[in-house]
Amino acid sequence: MINIRDKGAAIWENWGRPQRVAFAVILIAVVGLLPFGGNFSFTSFLNTPVSSYQAVLVYPVGMFVLMALGLNIVVGKSGLLDLGYVAFFAIGGYTAGLLGEYTSLNTWEILPIGMAAAMVAGVALGLPTLRLRGDYLAIVTLGFGEIVRIVALNTQSLGASTGIAAIPTPPKTFGLIFDIEHSNSYFWVVLIMILLVIWMVRRFTVRRPGRAWEAIRQDEDVAILMGVPILKYKIWSFSIGAAIGGAAGVIFASKTQYVAPNEFTFNVSVLILACVVFGGMGNIWGVILGGVILAYLPERIRFISNARQLVFGLTLVVIMNLRPDGILPRKKREKLGVKNKSVKEGSDV
Amino acid sequence: MRLEVKDLRVQYGKIEAIKGISFVVEEGEIVTLIGANGAGKTTTLKTISGLRPVASGQIIYNGEDISKMPAHERVNLGISQAPEGRGIFPGMTVLENLEIGKYSRKDRKNEMQEDLEKIYSLFPRLKERSSQAGGTLSGGEQQMLAIGRAMMARPKVLLLDEPSMGLAPMMIQNIFNIITEINTVLGTTILLVEQNAQQALQRANRAYILETGHIVKGAKASDLLNDPAVREAYLGTGAHS
Numbered sequence: 001m002i003n004i005r006d007k008g009a010a011i012w013e014n015w016g017r018p019q020r021v022a023f024a025v026i027l028i029a030v031v032g033l034l035p036f037g038g039n040f041s042f043t044s045f046l047n048t049p050v051s052s053y054q055a056v057l058v059y060p061v062g063m064f065v066l067m068a069l070g071l072n073i074v075v076g077k078s079g080l081l082d083l084g085y086v087a088f089f090a091i092g093g094y095t096a097g098l099l100g101e102y103t104s105l106n107t108w109e110i111l112p113i114g115m116a117a118a119m120v121a122g123v124a125l126g127l128p129t130l131r132l133r134g135d136y137l138a139i140v141t142l143g144f145g146e147i148v149r150i151v152a153l154n155t156q157s158l159g160a161s162t163g164i165a166a167i168p169t170p171p172k173t174f175g176l177i178f179d180i181e182h183s184n185s186y187f188w189v190v191l192i193m194i195l196l197v198i199w200m201v202r203r204f205t206v207r208r209p210g211r212a213w214e215a216i217r218q219d220e221d222v223a224i225l226m227g228v229p230i231l232k233y234k235i236w237s238f239s240i241g242a243a244i245g246g247a248a249g250v251i252f253a254s255k256t257q258y259v260a261p262n263e264f265t266f267n268v269s270v271l272i273l274a275c276v277v278f279g280g281m282g283n284i285w286g287v288i289l290g291g292v293i294l295a296y297l298p299e300r301i302r303f304i305s306n307a308r309q310l311v312f313g314l315t316l317v318v319i320m321n322l323r324p325d326g327i328l329p330r331k332k333r334e335k336l337g338v339k340n341k342s343v344k345e346g347s348d349v
Numbered sequence: 350m351r352l353e354v355k356d357l358r359v360q361y362g363k364i365e366a367i368k369g370i371s372f373v374v375e376e377g378e379i380v381t382l383i384g385a386n387g388a389g390k391t392t393t394l395k396t397i398s399g400l401r402p403v404a405s406g407q408i409i410y411n412g413e414d415i416s417k418m419p420a421h422e423r424v425n426l427g428i429s430q431a432p433e434g435r436g437i438f439p440g441m442t443v444l445e446n447l448e449i450g451k452y453s454r455k456d457r458k459n460e461m462q463e464d465l466e467k468i469y470s471l472f473p474r475l476k477e478r479s480s481q482a483g484g485t486l487s488g489g490e491q492q493m494l495a496i497g498r499a500m501m502a503r504p505k506v507l508l509l510d511e512p513s514m515g516l517a518p519m520m521i522q523n524i525f526n527i528i529t530e531i532n533t534v535l536g537t538t539i540l541l542v543e544q545n546a547q548q549a550l551q552r553a554n555r556a557y558i559l560e561t562g563h564i565v566k567g568a569k570a571s572d573l574l575n576d577p578a579v580r581e582a583y584l585g586t587g588a589h590s
Binding site for chain 2: 211214215221222224226229331
């Protein structure tokens with residue numbers, strides 16, 4: 001099978017700076033114009049049958065991509081299996097709900113607070129648990145995701161099962177109106193956040209934190225022997241991922257104007273993780289593609305109602321069989337290395 | 350620089366793997382710990398580098414007890430380990446593996462080129478393979494990379510865990526020659542853990558024999574090499590042969 005990732009990377013490598021900038025500008029412009037993509041007869045196939053296409057682009061598509069990028073730092077880059085990522089999404093959402101209800105702060109002021117709250121939760125969860133490895137970490141994070149939801153469900157001041165309603169929408173900003181009629185404004189905000197996260201991840205990858213995460217993911221013990229303070233970098237990875245989840249939560253709450261415990265189930269954690277794995281763990285472009293497909297596809301095929309989940313599940317199974325490392329996996333040499341690991345202990349020269 | 354282990358005990362759960370051992374590595378020496386499988390050799394090295402916690406006892410380095418110090422800080426002090434099974438990062442290139450060996454060095458930018466040259470002159474093979482993924486190297490090359498990577502941290506003490514494991518005889522000779530060179534030319538102190546007692550005793554200044562968590566003997570390596578009981582037990586060539 002052709003390796004799209006390597007082909008793409010090769011073309012990119014051959015480009016000079018002007019070509020790269022031009023490509024990035026065109027790409028961002030095309031994605032920015034996506035909300036109008038359903039307006040023409042030849043593109044009307046993009047329209048989703050039940051929810052409006054513009055709304056679908058914000059939630060789930062934009063949100064899933066944003067969260068998948070956040071979770072990718074944790075799972076894909078540092079190899080920490082987090083099964084409770086929804087917790088940070090929920091903490092961001094509830095922060096927006098509470099501050100929206102009891103203070104006069106607007107969404108943009110709440111956004112950093114929501115991110116900080118999620119980050120603090122990430123550190124609080126990470127400090128004791130990131131000493132655990134593999135499966136144990138997965139179980140503890142799974143538990144944490146459920147605990148956050150159950151606490152919300154049983155806390156009267158958080159609205160218990162009915163949640164918090166009438167969360168204020170963001171104020172009019174740069175001429176953009178944010179309300180239920182104007183999904184596009186939210187889409188552009190989410191797009192900007194996604195771009196910021198891509199920029200940040202790309203910076204990290206080639207610098208010390210990226211190297212440290214890579215080492216931790218490949219072999220924790222050896223990373224320690226190289227002098228990498230692994231707990232510190234795991235907590236950084238965890239809390240940066242958490243902050244992104246929190247940001248998504250704040251925007252989500254201000255978009256739907258409503259948060260309730262049943263929005264934040266284990267399902268969400270699994271779906272976001274599926275975006276990462278399906279797209280290609282560790283490779284941001286793969287993860288973005290995974291997020292887009294996994295969020296958009298179920299909405300697009302809503303017309304087949306009951307069989308929808310079946311078709312969705314089948315698609316996942318078929319594609320994961322065809323491309324077990326995801327649609328756009330990370331660099332190929334990685335695979336070579338892993339293959340070789342089994343003979344590592346063997347006797348040879 | 351002097352490394353001293355004093356009455357060290359290490360446990361895995363309730364099982365005591367190291368039962369109170371003491372030994373010294375003086376500056377500039379090659380000291381070897383030999384012993385059978387399960388004697389506690391690897392555990393001892395892991396405890397010195399900080400991967401395993403100490404149950405009791407002390408690890409004294411330069412007069413300071415480092416037994417409670419986090420592992421990554423010990424690397425900063427100049428204790429570097431090439432782990433058992435080589436521990437190459439399979440998905441990183443040879444060059445990236447070497448670069449990450451410098452992780453602990455504050456002055457890594459300026460030292461990088463100089464030290465890469467140094468490692469490449471010790472192991473010319475690594476230079477040829479520099480852009481290849483670590484996981485695609487042969488066992489011998491991986492061992493070279495593991496030692497080279499540990500040397501990138503400019504260690505004062507180099508801990509080597511079974512560098513001969515799984516290698517062909519020719520390659521074992523080769524690796525041990527380089528270990529000797531690192532000690533004599535670069536002046537790096539070496540603590541070597543080995544099952545290949547013959548090679549280890551030939552190369553080392555002093556040796557300790559480890560049996561099920563105890564040190565049963567410590568002497569000059571050359572004396573042990575000629576000791577009939579040691580020959581019988583560890584060299585497979587008893588007095589009668």
